Amino acid sequence: MDTVRVIEVKQSVFANNDKRANLLRDELKAKKTYLLNVMSSPGSGKTTTLVKTINMLKNEMRIAVMEADIDSDKDAKTVVRETGVDSIQLHTGGMCHLDAEMTRQGIAELAKDYDLIILENVGNLVCPAEFDTGACKSINILSVPEGDDKPLKYPLMYQVSSLVLINKIDVKPYFDFDSEKCKEYIARRNPHCQVLEISAKTGEGIEEFANWLRDEVKNWKE
Amino acid sequence: MDTVRVIEVKQSVFANNDKRANLLRDELKAKKTYLLNVMSSPGSGKTTTLVKTINMLKNEMRIAVMEADIDSDKDAKTVVRETGVDSIQLHTGGMCHLDAEMTRQGIAELAKDYDLIILENVGNLVCPAEFDTGACKSINILSVPEGDDKPLKYPLMYQVSSLVLINKIDVKPYFDFDSEKCKEYIARRNPHCQVLEISAKTGEGIEEFANWLRDEVKNWKE
Numbered sequence: 001m002d003t004v005r006v007i008e009v010k011q012s013v014f015a016n017n018d019k020r021a022n023l024l025r026d027e028l029k030a031k032k033t034y035l036l037n038v039m040s041s042p043g044s045g046k047t048t049t050l051v052k053t054i055n056m057l058k059n060e061m062r063i064a065v066m067e068a069d070i071d072s073d074k075d076a077k078t079v080v081r082e083t084g085v086d087s088i089q090l091h092t093g094g095m096c097h098l099d100a101e102m103t104r105q106g107i108a109e110l111a112k113d114y115d116l117i118i119l120e121n122v123g124n125l126v127c128p129a130e131f132d133t134g135a136c137k138s139i140n141i142l143s144v145p146e147g148d149d150k151p152l153k154y155p156l157m158y159q160v161s162s163l164v165l166i167n168k169i170d171v172k173p174y175f176d177f178d179s180e181k182c183k184e185y186i187a188r189r190n191p192h193c194q195v196l197e198i199s200a201k202t203g204e205g206i207e208e209f210a211n212w213l214r215d216e217v218k219n220w221k222e
Numbered sequence: 223m224d225t226v227r228v229i230e231v232k233q234s235v236f237a238n239n240d241k242r243a244n245l246l247r248d249e250l251k252a253k254k255t256y257l258l259n260v261m262s263s264p265g266s267g268k269t270t271t272l273v274k275t276i277n278m279l280k281n282e283m284r285i286a287v288m289e290a291d292i293d294s295d296k297d298a299k300t301v302v303r304e305t306g307v308d309s310i311q312l313h314t315g316g317m318c319h320l321d322a323e324m325t326r327q328g329i330a331e332l333a334k335d336y337d338l339i340i341l342e343n344v345g346n347l348v349c350p351a352e353f354d355t356g357a358c359k360s361i362n363i364l365s366v367p368e369g370d371d372k373p374l375k376y377p378l379m380y381q382v383s384s385l386v387l388i389n390k391i392d393v394k395p396y397f398d399f400d401s402e403k404c405k406e407y408i409a410r411r412n413p414h415c416q417v418l419e420i421s422a423k424t425g426e427g428i429e430e431f432a433n434w435l436r437d438e439v440k441n442w443k444e
Contacts, residue, residue, distance in 0.1 A: 042372055071374065153294050171396050174396060
């Protein structure tokens with residue numbers, strides 16, 4: 001299948017995004033659906049990471065993916081083609097982030113019930129961190145080629161992330177990237193943030209991330 | 223010297239950013255100062271590219287750099303340490319982009335006259351493209367690890383860029399990056415956009431970028 005549904009989501013007309021986000025979280029809790037918000041720079045490997053992880057989990061839970069982008073439906077098509085799980089593309093109409101209302105509109109389009117909905121946010125280290133989407137947790141993917149200093153430059157992104165996946169560790173030999181320094185910078189922004197090193201390309205570390213997700217989904221349902 | 227001036231720039235209170243940007247460009251034209259706006263994703267190699275290029279040009283023209291970031295003064299320090307040219311850090315107070323007024327505030331702090339002022343915008347492929355800074359031209363740095371599909375996903379960024387530097391070509395063997403495809407996507411967004419392939423790390427292609435800048439600065443003064 002090479003067609004995916006593309007939803008044009010509209011920015012909230014409501015002033016209080018935090019309130020809308022909390023409402024959405026309450027609804028998700030009642031439905032026992034865990035929503036994960038995945039944020040990163042453009043090109044850090046969000047889609048590839050999700051494809052690998054979903055293929056590890058799709059036989060044990062019901063998963064759907066919402067791919068947010070300003071334009072193109074490339075990512076949703078990739079997810080459908082490579083995992084077979086339900087996937088829709090959210091177009092933000094030029095917006096640099098998703099808010100809770102836009103996320104709610106996407107979930108409404110999914111219609112079915114899921115254990116896990118993954119929201120791939122717009123590739124951007126600034127604005128998505130400022131808007132609570134209503135997700136149960138937010139994570140950040142930081143890829144080795146971007147450099148270990150990103151937590152210094154984009155503080156809020158790391159303050160709001162519960163987990164950072166350091167991706168593309170297979171290319172570490174070709175870049176000046178110091179994992180220990182990076183972890184120290186992340187801890188400065190958020191001492192409770194977990195960090196996992198992965199390579200979505202080779203699959204290294206994906207099992208650990210899948211385990212993290214298994215625990216999250218299980219705990220959310222309790 | 224390990225101290226750089228950090229300026230907290232304030233978002234414009236003026237509604238008409240385009241008008242302010244045009245005014246700033248007129249002022250720069252009168253002073254024969256060329257202002258270049260450099261945009262990219264976080265970690266694409268803006269600062270390294272600038273350092274290499276400035277070291278090639280600093281003996282033939284008066285150069286200053288304004289490094290915009292939400293936090294940290296790392297980039298301005300790097301520029302000062304590795305090139306010796308005047309450099310200030312602009313803090314955007316959490317803002318995801320610079321507007322013309324913020325840029326004007328930065329230039330006012332530079333005080334001296336320069337042939338070339340380079341503005342390193344906030345690492346972000348979305349918002350900086352929406353705000354005319356008043357620069358003579360805007361360029362984008364797209365690094366190989368980010369993937370060749372970025373012009374599909376961030377259309378406006380490529381529409382407003384006069385030149386795209388495809389950076390980190392030294393690591394091409396380790397990534398699935400198709401330069402021809404990338405150039406085709408860029409041309410779709412902006413058929414007049416020039417493209418140069420560089421490696422800020424090895425220096426490959428930097429001479430061509432320096433030549434582009436030489437021509438730009440020369441033409442601006444005429």
